[in-house]
Amino acid sequence: MRQILLGLSLALLSSCTSSPSAAPVISSASSQADKDAASAQRRVWFEDARFGLFMHWGLYSALEGSWKGRTMPDASLPNGKSWYAEWIQKRLEIPDAEYRALAKDFNPVKFDAEALVLEAKRAGMKYIALTAKHHDGFGLWDSKVSDFDLGSTPCKRDILGELADACRKHGIKLGFYYSHWEDWEHAGGARPEWEKQPNDASFEGYWKGKALSQVSELIARYNPDMFWFDTWGTEGGQITPKRRDELIDLIRREAPQWLINGRICYHDPGKDVDFLEMGDNEFPKEWPGKPWQSPATMQHSWGYHAKDFAWKPSGEMIRLLSQCSSLGGNYLLNIGPKADGSIPAPVTRRLREIGGWMAANGPSVQNTKRLGAAPWGWWTQSKDGTRLFAHVHRWPSDGILPLGKVEHELSSAAILETGMALELRQANGESSVVIPQTAPDAWDTVIELRIKN
Ligand code: JFZ
Numbered sequence: 001m002r003q004i005l006l007g008l009s010l011a012l013l014s015s016c017t018s019s020p021s022a023a024p025v026i027s028s029a030s031s032q033a034d035k036d037a038a039s040a041q042r043r044v045w046f047e048d049a050r051f052g053l054f055m056h057w058g059l060y061s062a063l064e065g066s067w068k069g070r071t072m073p074d075a076s077l078p079n080g081k082s083w084y085a086e087w088i089q090k091r092l093e094i095p096d097a098e099y100r101a102l103a104k105d106f107n108p109v110k111f112d113a114e115a116l117v118l119e120a121k122r123a124g125m126k127y128i129a130l131t132a133k134h135h136d137g138f139g140l141w142d143s144k145v146s147d148f149d150l151g152s153t154p155c156k157r158d159i160l161g162e163l164a165d166a167c168r169k170h171g172i173k174l175g176f177y178y179s180h181w182e183d184w185e186h187a188g189g190a191r192p193e194w195e196k197q198p199n200d201a202s203f204e205g206y207w208k209g210k211a212l213s214q215v216s217e218l219i220a221r222y223n224p225d226m227f228w229f230d231t232w233g234t235e236g237g238q239i240t241p242k243r244r245d246e247l248i249d250l251i252r253r254e255a256p257q258w259l260i261n262g263r264i265c266y267h268d269p270g271k272d273v274d275f276l277e278m279g280d281n282e283f284p285k286e287w288p289g290k291p292w293q294s295p296a297t298m299q300h301s302w303g304y305h306a307k308d309f310a311w312k313p314s315g316e317m318i319r320l321l322s323q324c325s326s327l328g329g330n331y332l333l334n335i336g337p338k339a340d341g342s343i344p345a346p347v348t349r350r351l352r353e354i355g356g357w358m359a360a361n362g363p364s365v366q367n368t369k370r371l372g373a374a375p376w377g378w379w380t381q382s383k384d385g386t387r388l389f390a391h392v393h394r395w396p397s398d399g400i401l402p403l404g405k406v407e408h409e410l411s412s413a414a415i416l417e418t419g420m421a422l423e424l425r426q427a428n429g430e431s432s433v434v435i436p437q438t439a440p441d442a443w444d445t446v447i448e449l450r451i452k453n
Pocket residue numbers: 084086087230231232233266278279280295302
């Protein structure tokens with residue numbers, strides 16, 4: 001924040017002091033400040049949103065986590081021990097030709113972009129990020145650059161276009177996951193760590209010939225709001241800081257409103273990404289110093305897996321969402337549609353349960369400022385500074401919720417969901433609230449505290 005303010009004041013200063021005829025002087029210091037200010041502008045919606053939908057969907061969805069009698073995870077194969085169904089080609093050792101043949105049957109006749117967008121919107125989500133291309137290299141649109149794409153399937157619809165239109169119609173922001181590093185279809189793309197990697201010249205061929213071209217294509221065709229790139233580990237392999245910056249420069253040039261996530265170069269995101277991306281289902285315990293997002297699953301797998309029954313209860317996901325908000329981060333919750341485009345029933349049920357909670361409690365996570373942990377859960381504060389929200393995850397059994405030393409003078413307390421007023425107490429400089437014996441919400445009861453102005 002300090003950097004951003006500095007950037008703004010520097011910009012103001014220079015515009016006031018320079019004579020109208022003088023050419024603008026751009027020192028490297030002010031240009032980083034300008035970049036930071038632009039990033040802060042770009043991500044206002046993102047920071048207000050706090051909650052988005054992630055979607056892993058592609059050819060792998062058709063296999064549903066199983067292939068020829070094997071089901072993931074399969075510990076009898078050297079690299080088979082993973083639940084991630086979108087990795088099935090490599091984990092269950094499916095020959096390239098057999099995997100690629102899945103394209104001729106991919107026909108998502110049940111994909112309904114508007115229904116999907118409305119489902120996300122009712123859940124309280126403000127943006128959707130879909131896998132335009134995952135590691136297998138298959139593009140979910142008819143790409144001019146590659147034939148391993150939607151254009152080579154029986155589906156003649158423009159799936160990404162339908163989604164982009166529905167998002168725009170309903171005020172939902174759109175993001176694309178694009179696997180810029182791993183690409184198992186292109187000879188030059190990065191491979192899983194246990195396979196031989198392409199040499200640098202070969203990777204450069206992929207980088208220029210497919211990755212950068214497809215990113216440009218996605219910008220020109222769909223003009224989305226956010227890009228979700230993916231690298232991991234401590235080295236970044238072929239994604240050097242030079243290639244990272246080449247991709248960032250391309251996006252800033254062609255689509256200045258796009259947000260770029262930290263996993264564009266996970267081990268070294270540099271200064272110019274808009275937010276940090278945590279590891280899978282990884283939640284920081286404190287503010288990491290920059291806006292951030294945690295990608296999270298409802299079960300083990302990201303892509304649809306018919307035999308992954310590790311469904312999280314909605315309440316657990318509500319807790320994670322409120323924890324993210326309290327620490328100034330976003331919760332990007334994943335779903336894995338089936339190959340026909342339909343949404344699995346356990347997913348719909350959870351989205352609606354979360355949406356039920358959000359209908360009443362949304363203001364305690366969205367448009368909020370981070371505040372951090374409390375002994376019983378998490379604090380948030382409304383962006384306008386008029387209200388504090390206590391997210392009570394562990395309900396005290398003695399009828400008193402201790403608030404500790406609250407910096408502000410409070411005027412009232414109430415259960416946010418019902419509006420039921422609660423008694424506020426003050427003693428020895430500490431505040432507390434008299435609460436019912438039983439938690440009104442078993443997972444996260446939000447108590448709203450109004451600040452005296
Ligand atoms: C990656 C993908 O390989 C995976 O299929 C999925 O798309 C997920 C969202 O991202 O997997 C990762 C990436 C980073 C870490 C772990 C798995 N990490 O840093 O711990």
